[in-house]
Amino acid sequence: MAPYKPFNDVMKHKQNIEGAPTNKGGRLPLPIKIIGYFLFGGMILMGILAMIANSMF
Template identity: 45%
Template structure:
């Protein structure tokens, strides 16, 4: 994919001053500590199961 180019020079300058990474970094779950990973799994699982339950209950009515 290559290097992501900045939108313009002002944005590039701002990102360098603020210390933002040069490119977007995706979250690598395997590098996070176990407790944080478990919290993330629980939250995504709860949202998924909750959404499924809401969908089923909506269709039953």
């Protein structure tokens, strides 16, 4: 028996016939993660700074 048991016939069909992956998928490489952290962190920081600057002036 497979380690992944489908919960209905549709998922069984996708797994057996269409070859749907059974795992959760891969992870992003570390450099791409770091770039994402800097981009989203920078956007959040700029938003906070913009709100502070807007309230001061």
